[in-house]
Amino acid sequence: MRREQPRSPCLTDVEPDRISCLPGHVIDQVLSHLSIREAVRTSVLSSKWRYKWATLPILVFDTHCVSVASQDHMIIKNKLLRIIDHVLLLHSGPINKFKLSHRDLIGVTDIDRWTLHLCRKSIKEFVLEIWKGQRYKIHSCLFSCQSLTHLELFNCWLKPPSTFQGFKNLKSLDLQHVTLAQDVFENLISSCPLLERLTLMNFDGFTNLNIDAPNLLFFDIGGKFEDISFENTFQLAVVSIGLYLNFEINQSRLHGGSSNLLKFFVHLPHVQRLEVQSYFLKYLAVGVVPIKLPRPCIDLSYLSIRINFNDLKEISASLCLLRSSPNLQELEILARPEEQTVLLTHTYCWEDVYFSCPVMQLRYVKIDGISGIKPELDFINFLLLHSPVLERMTVKPVANVGLELMKELLRFRRASGQAEIIYLEPS
Amino acid sequence: MSDAAMAVVKPEMKSYIWLQTVDGSIQQVEEEVAMFCPMICQEVLQTGMGSSKNYAISLPQRVNPAILGLILDYCRFHQVPGHSNKERKTFDEKFIRMDTKKLCELTSAADSLQLKPLVDLTSRALARIIEGKTPEEIRETFHLPDDLTEEEKLEPLRNITDDPRIRLLNRLYARKRKELKERKKLKDVEVEEEPKDERSVEDLLSFINGADGDMKGTRTNKNKKKNRRRKDHAKDLSSKNENDKDLNPLPSAYHNVYFDNALEASASKHSRMQNLPAISFSPKFEVIDGDVDDDLDPAMKEELDREVEDFARRLNSDWPERMQILSLGQDRRLVPPISMNSNGSTHLYTALAGNSISKVSGS
Numbered sequence: 041m042r043r044e045q046p047r048s049p050c051l052t053d054v055e056p057d058r059i060s061c062l063p064g065h066v067i068d069q070v071l072s073h074l075s076i077r078e079a080v081r082t083s084v085l086s087s088k089w090r091y092k093w094a095t096l097p098i099l100v101f102d103t104h105c106v107s108v109a110s111q112d113h114m115i116i117k118n119k120l121l122r123i124i125d126h127v128l129l130l131h132s133g134p135i136n137k138f139k140l141s142h143r144d145l146i147g148v149t150d151i152d153r154w155t156l157h158l159c160r161k162s163i164k165e166f167v168l169e170i171w172k173g174q175r176y177k178i179h180s181c182l183f184s185c186q187s188l189t190h191l192e193l194f195n196c197w198l199k200p201p202s203t204f205q206g207f208k209n210l211k212s213l214d215l216q217h218v219t220l221a222q223d224v225f226e227n228l229i230s231s232c233p234l235l236e237r238l239t240l241m242n243f244d245g246f247t248n249l250n251i252d253a254p255n256l257l258f259f260d261i262g263g264k265f266e267d268i269s270f271e272n273t274f275q276l277a278v279v280s281i282g283l284y285l286n287f288e289i290n291q292s293r294l295h296g297g298s299s300n301l302l303k304f305f306v307h308l309p310h311v312q313r314l315e316v317q318s319y320f321l322k323y324l325a326v327g328v329v330p331i332k333l334p335r336p337c338i339d340l341s342y343l344s345i346r347i348n349f350n351d352l353k354e355i356s357a358s359l360c361l362l363r364s365s366p367n368l369q370e371l372e373i374l375a376r377p378e379e380q381t382v383l384l385t386h387t388y389c390w391e392d393v394y395f396s397c398p399v400m401q402l403r404y405v406k407i408d409g410i411s412g413i414k415p416e417l418d419f420i421n422f423l424l425l426h427s428p429v430l431e432r433m434t435v436k437p438v439a440n441v442g443l444e445l446m447k448e449l450l451r452f453r454r455a456s457g458q459a460e461i462i463y464l465e466p467s
Numbered sequence: 468m469s470d471a472a473m474a475v476v477k478p479e480m481k482s483y484i485w486l487q488t489v490d491g492s493i494q495q496v497e498e499e500v501a502m503f504c505p506m507i508c509q510e511v512l513q514t515g516m517g518s519s520k521n522y523a524i525s526l527p528q529r530v531n532p533a534i535l536g537l538i539l540d541y542c543r544f545h546q547v548p549g550h551s552n553k554e555r556k557t558f559d560e561k562f563i564r565m566d567t568k569k570l571c572e573l574t575s576a577a578d579s580l581q582l583k584p585l586v587d588l589t590s591r592a593l594a595r596i597i598e599g600k601t602p603e604e605i606r607e608t609f610h611l612p613d614d615l616t617e618e619e620k621l622e623p624l625r626n627i628t629d630d631p632r633i634r635l636l637n638r639l640y641a642r643k644r645k646e647l648k649e650r651k652k653l654k655d656v657e658v659e660e661e662p663k664d665e666r667s668v669e670d671l672l673s674f675i676n677g678a679d680g681d682m683k684g685t686r687t688n689k690n691k692k693k694n695r696r697r698k699d700h701a702k703d704l705s706s707k708n709e710n711d712k713d714l715n716p717l718p719s720a721y722h723n724v725y726f727d728n729a730l731e732a733s734a735s736k737h738s739r740m741q742n743l744p745a746i747s748f749s750p751k752f753e754v755i756d757g758d759v760d761d762d763l764d765p766a767m768k769e770e771l772d773r774e775v776e777d778f779a780r781r782l783n784s785d786w787p788e789r790m791q792i793l794s795l796g797q798d799r800r801l802v803p804p805i806s807m808n809s810n811g812s813t814h815l816y817t818a819l820a821g822n823s824i825s826k827v828s829g830s
Contacts (some may be wrong), residue, residue: 057609057610057611057612058568058572058575058609058610059567059593059611060611061575062571063575065578066575066590069586069587069590070574070590070594071594073590073591073594073595074594074597078598082597082605084602085602085605085606086611086612086614087612087614087615088611
């Protein structure tokens with residue numbers, strides 16, 4: 041049944057106020073879509089609205105909440121401090137989410153005080169971003185807050201007390217630019233049984249990552265580490281790993297030739313999306329690279345690899361992955377330019393490398409940053425020959441590549457009749 | 468032909484849910500559309516209602532027929548799984564365009580039907596309306612009564628509210644408070660800084676009770692001002708003080724003031740101090756602002772303090788002595804009859820006696 045267009049309101053003197061009688065949780069929802077400033081300002085509207093803001097479950101203090109456009113950081117800092125003190129003191133009821141992320145705020149002991157207050161209020165999501173200054177040492181009271189489900193810290197130093205038993209309800213952990221000791225890290229991960237999402241970026245203080253998290257679904261790290269291994273992570277679906285350290289392979293690290301690749305995938309049977317970034321492929325290629333993984337990654341549908349085409353071992357590792365992913369649909373290849381173009385000293389035989397080629401289910405391929413050297417072209421050739429359902433391949437070379445690359449691409453035989461090869465101009 | 472057959476078959480294949488709104492009207496709605504609302508869905512599954520007209524599901528009070536129509540439009544679109552996210556977003560944006568009153572009603576109704584996506588949509592729309600508006604505009608839009616006092620508006624959230632009008636009110640309020648504070652301060656100050664009085668107590672009292680012309684020469688605007696200031700917050704002073712308002716000296720009026728204050732004999736020390744005549748000192752014609760200091764050096768101040776305390780002691784002395792003092796002015800017509808021995812006029816008697824003398828019952 042069609043509704044007629046709503047008539048324009050006729051304003052009478054006794055027009056009723058309809059918004060104030062909405063239920064409290066609805067008003068909370070409306071106010072939570074406003075900035076904290078606008079929400080608190082509603083307190084001057086009328087007597088009913090005086091404390092409607094005070095039950096806001098979400099408190100976000102960021103750069104927008106202090107309107108003073110002053111260059112003096114002390115003024116802004118003091119104003120922000122007063123505002124947060126005021127709001128926290130006048131607030132009533134539980135606080136679900138607290139976020140403090142201000143450009144000018146330097147880690148201060150006031151944050152300790154607020155942290156304690158929030159822990160008493162059964163906070164669920166705690167986000168703290170210290171934009172400037174040294175690592176802020178998190179107050180120990182946070183580590184006894186068992187109501188936390190999401191913890192996000194930026195530029196902090198975590199040193200839990202010896203009585204720390206873990207966060208029993210923590211589902212999501214996001215640590216960026218943090219410092220924590222090796223044992224602290226391991227204890228933290230293993231003592232959060234419900235952990236589902238873990239993000240770690242630019243950390244220091246620990247170099248061995250041993251992830252023991254039975255409920256982990258999402259794992260995203262980028263940093264410098266020496267070793268990574270998973271334990272009981274059978275539900276892990278999305279993995280993105282970036283090793284920002286170009287390590288030198290020394291023979292003693294080979295652990296008797298065991299393959300990192302094998303070790304890595306042992307506990308990742310159900311991974312669906314995998315991103316191998318920076319130098320992580322180099323790490324995976326350490327040891328004897330298998331031809332194929334013992335157990336195929338049947339759920340893997342998206343793969344992104346940053347690869348150094350001058351390193352034969354990395355090419356082998358990536359081929360191993362391709363052979364072991366029968367259901368892979370989307371592939372992204374990012375070429376990693378090396379300073380010293382260590383060209384392959386020995387020309388390899390195609391058959392030696394590209395053997396046991398499976399039929400791949402690839403549909404979309406994206407190739408970025410290539411410069412037209414032979415290994416790259418061979419790889420593309422290989423992909424085109426063995427992807428009968430390929431729909432689109434995008435190739436974007438580095439600058440100053442010349443026409444040779446394009447000529448070669450034109451020549452390649454394609455297994456798929458629908459395949460489009462799109463050549464993108466280098467940016 | 469087949470179309471016609473389909474037209475006949477269709478209604479039977481479709482099943483309907485019967486809904487009753489608070490005004491009593493009943494309507495039937497396609498099942499899949501109605502079941503999109505969790506509240507209706509729950510009712511159907513748990514109680515089995517809604518299958519026929521007699522067993523229509525009663526909708527919550529906040530859902531009137533017009534709003535129900537809107538909600539069903541929303542459900543009808545969104546329950547179709549085939550729409551893309553972009554299509555849904557476009558529909559939502561168009562759907563939400565309505566006047567504020569209807570939007571509030573829709574929010575309320577959607578909440579009572581537990582239709583979370585619609586509540587989310589409408590609350591975002593309401594937030595967009597509130598955003599960026601001044602309090603006056605918001606009140607106008609939602610017809611909110613402006614029933615907060617100015618002070619309430621300025622209370623502790625001053626740091627957060629940024630409205631220029633509120634800031635102006637802040638400033639005015641702060642200035643007024645400052646004024647009041649300073650007047651109070653000066654009131655306390657002048658109590659101590661009474662001008663030095665050389666005369667003896669008897670002289671003073673005779674002055675008070677005696678000739679009225681004495682005051683003429685000695686009055687200055689300063690005392691005038693003091694009276695005025697005192698008048699502001701010493702509310703127990705009678706309205707007779709209003710004579711003092713203008714700056715020009717009026718001896719008789721001033722004299723009257725003195726009399727009245729003496730007769731009232733209020734307990735406060737400073738009004739007793741009012742009874743002291745003014746010493747002539749350099750007249751200063753100041754403004755009312757209240758940030759003026761008496762031009763006395765510290766030594767003189769101490770003298771004055773001592774004199775004041777002395778006088779206060781004397782006035783606080785035993786009753787007979789006091790009565791003796793006061794009885795000197797019995798023939799004065801402004802002096803109400805005070806008899807020492809009688810039981811009459813107990814009001815004044817007891818008032819004068821203060822706490823030290825027990826009350827004498829009136830006759």
